Amino acid sequence: MPELPEVETLARDLRRLLRGAAIESVQVCWSRSVATPAADEFERGLQQREILDVTRRGKFVQMYLSDSTCLLVHLGMSGHLLVEPGVGALDSHTRVAFHLVDGRTLVFSDPRKFGRVFWLADPERVLGRLGPDPLDDEFTPGRLGGLLSGRRVALKPLLLDQRVLAGLGNIYADESLFRAHLHPLRKANTLTSGEVESLYDAIREVLRQAIHNRGTTLEDARYRDAEGRPGRNLANLNVYHRTGKPCVCCGTPIVRILVGSRGTHFCPRCQGQLMVGGIH
DNA sequence: CTAGGTGCCTGATTGC
DNA sequence: TGCAATCAGGCACCTA
Numbered sequence: 001m002p003e004l005p006e007v008e009t010l011a012r013d014l015r016r017l018l019r020g021a022a023i024e025s026v027q028v029c030w031s032r033s034v035a036t037p038a039a040d041e042f043e044r045g046l047q048q049r050e051i052l053d054v055t056r057r058g059k060f061v062q063m064y065l066s067d068s069t070c071l072l073v074h075l076g077m078s079g080h081l082l083v084e085p086g087v088g089a090l091d092s093h094t095r096v097a098f099h100l101v102d103g104r105t106l107v108f109s110d111p112r113k114f115g116r117v118f119w120l121a122d123p124e125r126v127l128g129r130l131g132p133d134p135l136d137d138e139f140t141p142g143r144l145g146g147l148l149s150g151r152r153v154a155l156k157p158l159l160l161d162q163r164v165l166a167g168l169g170n171i172y173a174d175e176s177l178f179r180a181h182l183h184p185l186r187k188a189n190t191l192t193s194g195e196v197e198s199l200y201d202a203i204r205e206v207l208r209q210a211i212h213n214r215g216t217t218l219e220d221a222r223y224r225d226a227e228g229r230p231g232r233n234l235a236n237l238n239v240y241h242r243t244g245k246p247c248v249c250c251g252t253p254i255v256r257i258l259v260g261s262r263g264t265h266f267c268p269r270c271q272g273q274l275m276v277g278g279i280h
Numbered sequence: 281c282t283a284g285g286t287g288c289c290t291g292a293t294t295g296c
Numbered sequence: 297t298g299c300a301a302t303c304a305g306g307c308a309c310c311t312a
Contacts, residue, residue, distance in 0.1 A: 074306085078289090111291070112291080112304095114306060160306085261285085284311085288307095296301095
């Protein structure tokens with residue numbers, strides 16, 4: 001599923017491909033994919049607008065348009081944004097098609113229909129709820145410590161909460177906890193300052209490596225960049241989707257448990273400590 | 281604040 | 297073989 005590294009890769013590609021392009025017309029094929037405004041207004045209002053820049057915030061792709069409005073795309077579980085050379089054969093998973101003045105098509109394809117597109121004058125209406133971006137310069141170990149302190153919730157659900165930290169999903173939350181040698185059920189407020197520091201380093205390093213590899217495309221899965229290419233970060237995963245396989249560090253089989261109904265992968269030996277001092 | 285549940289969805293997998 | 301049931305998961309929203 002697309003998380004911060006995949007969305008970052010996509011946003012960089014789209015910036016290169018779309019900056020300066022103008023929208024000729026918009027076709028909404030599945031109206032529920034458009035969160036706001038209503039589909040007919042979305043189709044009418046976006047005509048002739050120019051795409052000035054494309055960035056990322058958390059897991060949102062953010063497109064700045066002429067007239068200072070903003071198009072946000074959340075890919076959900078299975079969304080893609082593809083730039084196609086022509087009008088393109090719109091397959092059955094196409095939810096919104098943006099026909100560009102230069103003849104290309106920006107396709108929002110989303111089999112599972114969990115993705116959403118927003119057209120807003122003020123993107124903060126949606127983005128304002130997000131916590132800090134873990135790769136932002138403003139994000140420091142001290143800031144992470146502040147987010148964890150006083151929270152009795154387990155680390156795994158906390159890392160997935162976009163209001164706390166924006167951009168981690170199931171893959172990179174598990175990978176970050178492995179890299180930091182922290183058990184996913186450890187209560188957030190029990191971390192020592194050294195452990196906070198190592199979690200901070202782990203999150204940033206896991207995300208940076210994944211971006212360097214242009215994101216993770218699982219064997220079965222579907223993540224593709226703006227030009228349809230898969231990412232190559234799969235070989236970098238240490239725990240996610242490696243249930244029963246030996247830990248790269250100690251050889252112990254990787255375990256999968258459910259935490260808040262989400263599959264959670266970890267090494268029971270490397271990440272074994274549930275409490276400070278090693279009490280289980 | 282925290283924990284747990286539901287609904288939204290459909291391709292892939294599992295079960296009989 | 298073939299069909300039906302189950303699973304996967306990001307997120308908003310609800311209840312206790």
